[in-house]
Amino acid sequence: MRECLQRGGIIGGSSAGASIQGELLIRGAPVGNQIMVQDGYRRGFGFLPGFGIDQHFAQRNRFQDLEDTLQQFPTIVGLGIDESTAVLVQQNQAQVLGRGSVYLYATAHWPADAAQPTRLRTTAPT
Numbered sequence: 001m002r003e004c005l006q007r008g009g010i011i012g013g014s015s016a017g018a019s020i021q022g023e024l025l026i027r028g029a030p031v032g033n034q035i036m037v038q039d040g041y042r043r044g045f046g047f048l049p050g051f052g053i054d055q056h057f058a059q060r061n062r063f064q065d066l067e068d069t070l071q072q073f074p075t076i077v078g079l080g081i082d083e084s085t086a087v088l089v090q091q092n093q094a095q096v097l098g099r100g101s102v103y104l105y106a107t108a109h110w111p112a113d114a115a116q117p118t119r120l121r122t123t124a125p126t
Contacts, residue, residue: 001045001047002047010088011047012086015056016028018081019044019053019054020045021044021045021048021053022044022047022051022052022079023044023046023048023049023050023051024037024043024044024051024052024073025042025043025044025052026052026053026078028042036065036066037069037072037073048079048089050075050077051076051079052066052070052073052077052078053078054066054078054081056082057082057100057101057103058080058100058101059082059083062080063080066103066105067105077104078105078106078117079102079103079105080105080117081102081103082099082100082102084099084100085099085102087102087120094120096121100121101119101120102121103117103118104117104118104119104120105118106118
């Protein structure tokens with residue numbers, strides 16, 4: 001996959017396949033998806049360094065789960081990706097594709113009283 005990216009190709013994943021793209025592996029515990037980050041299962045592939053990715057986001061109301069996790073890992077940027085939605089990252093730009101939204105959590109840059117994600121939506125119907 002790294003060679004594919006180096007050639008300018010695209011890689012992707014849905015559900016757990018999306019989560020493992022980040023540096024911090026969210027919901028990677030082998031005993032169930034209620035554990036947000038488990039020792040021994042913290043490291044994703046790191047294709048998006050500094051990011052942790054959660055999926056089925058709005059559909060499973062996972063907002064608070066990601067916010068709580070990022071309090072433990074404040075240098076990580078969180079991405080919550082809805083079902084039927086993708087985020088295409090090229091260099092330092094991202095484009096949301098699909099029917100849902102992507103929620104960006106950059107907690108290290110928030111004032112203490114402003115812990116709200118940025119909601120990114122597609123600009124064109126797909």
